[in-house]
Amino acid sequence: MAGADEGDAAGGFYSDFMVLRPDKGGLYDFFHLLFSCKVAENAAVDCPAGTEIADWRRRWAVFVSLVAQVLLLWAKKPVALLGRVTEYWMNLLDENGGGVLVLVVRALQGKLKFPDRSSPTYRSCVGLLDTRVELDKEIKHGDSNYHAALSIMAAKLAYENELVIKNVVEKHWKMKLLACYNCWNDFQGDYTTQAFVLADKAADASLAVVAFSGTRPFDTEQWCADVDFSWYEIPGLGKIHGGFMKALGLQRHGGGGGWPKDLADQDARRPFAYYAIRETLRSFLSGNASARFVVAGHSLGGALAVLFPAILALHREEGVLARLEGVYTFGQPRVGDERLGRFMARYLDKPSRYFRFVYCNDIVPRVPYDDSALQFRHFGTCLYFDSLYQGRVTHEEPNKNYFSLLTVAPKVVNAAWELVRSFLIGYIAGPEYAEGWLMRLARVAGLLLPGLPPHSPRDYVNSTRLGAHSLGPLS
DSSP: OOOHHHHHHHTTOOSEEEEEOTTTOOHHHHHHTTTOSOGGGOTTEEOOTTOOOOOHHHHHHHHHHHHHHHHHHHTHHHHHHHHHHHHHHHHHHHHTTSOHHHHHHHHHTTOOOOOOTTSTTOOOHHHHHSOOOSOOTTSOTTSTTHHHHHHHHHHHHTTSOHHHHHHIIIIISOOEEEEEEEEEETTTTEEEEEEEEEEEGGGTTOEEEEEEOOOOTTOHHHHHHHHOOOEEEETTTEEEEHHHHHHHTOBOSSTTOBOOSSOSSOOTTSOOHHHHHHHHHHHHHHTOTTOEEEEEEETHHHHHHHHHHHHHHHTTOHHHHTTEEEEEEESOOOOBOHHHHHHHHHHHTTTTOEEEEEETTOSGGGOSOOOTTTOOBOOSEEEEEOTTOOEEEESSOSSOOTTOGGGHHHHHHHHHHHHHHHHHHHHHTOGGGOOOHHHHHHHHHTTTSTTSGGGSHHHHHHIIIIIGGGGOOOO
16 A cells, blocks of 8 residues: 555556655564565555565565665764765865875964865865866867767766856856756655756857766765665656656655646745756757757766656657757666666657766666566666776676676776776876876775776766777767
């Protein structure tokens, strides 16, 4: 039976669903999943009455997802505090020259500079893992990989605060910032989704770029969305990942629950990402008959980027979709089933307008695992890059199940190579590719958890700059 919370959202917008509720279930409910196929009777799972899951592998996957979410939610406050401390320490080092020894010397001299959280130079942890803000001067407007190169830089910048975004977009890129968003999640009761829209003056201000922020390293609620196996089945579309839809602006309460085409009483203090961005695009496109737009995102932001046109299609926003130049995602997790892929092919194929970048052993594009029973699939054109930044076009990335025991040894060997490469790449490819001590520490951690450092935007920036030529024209 549907729980009360999900009943509020129903509004007739879905025909089937399975929503995991780690906040409702206890240890008994979690372990009961391993032995009973009657999941509808389980307090930790919302689904239609009578729903059963006979396959123990599916129940095991649900069990792991629930346990992971419980642990992540339990660690929310201490991890957030750790994140604030770590981010401040990293900015302190960066503000004073980037080294502990320099920091000590400046402190002894009384010349220590303290970072200001409200300044346009205060960077996120993601931004400090890769401090590059300039666009690649070798990639010009009109080049076949220009949109991809601009999209990954915008997706990386989306992790920053509004002052940093405005400073980089307007002073470094010489473009126009149209809007910045901090958007409301009706289910989590918090501002969980960040995005911005810019107008590219290099294209005579006729190109808008929508960039969604990805999973923040110290935000465990956002990590919950990545490991959550919840889904809704929307008639005509297919099964779609529930956590990503909630982050995009799925409505929870009242008669407008689900995905109403328009909101009757939108609270300006609590904007929903999909609706706020759609209005900005409508305004931008209506002011220029030749204007077009691209949508981009890294990690969770990539999932939101590809679901944004899916909801536009659901609402039959044909005029807006006709102006879509492309969707560029980087390290994107799986968002839906095969039917969703077939539905989106009507809008994103012929010509191809959806490019999904996957770097090497990145863990995130390989979860949730696409077991045939779990339904999660990738679709669209996959642009896969190995650790030498050589790319190829494929339907699915290699080793699509990250948890396969057969791939453990190769991933560890590759992680060791990436650590060695971090000391060499600045000499081989140029000083702008040199990696700092922070990224090298992440590479060391990758020896224990291969696939985590490759998820960094740094390797995706390098892929678009060093490897895109190996793909040929993106069209």
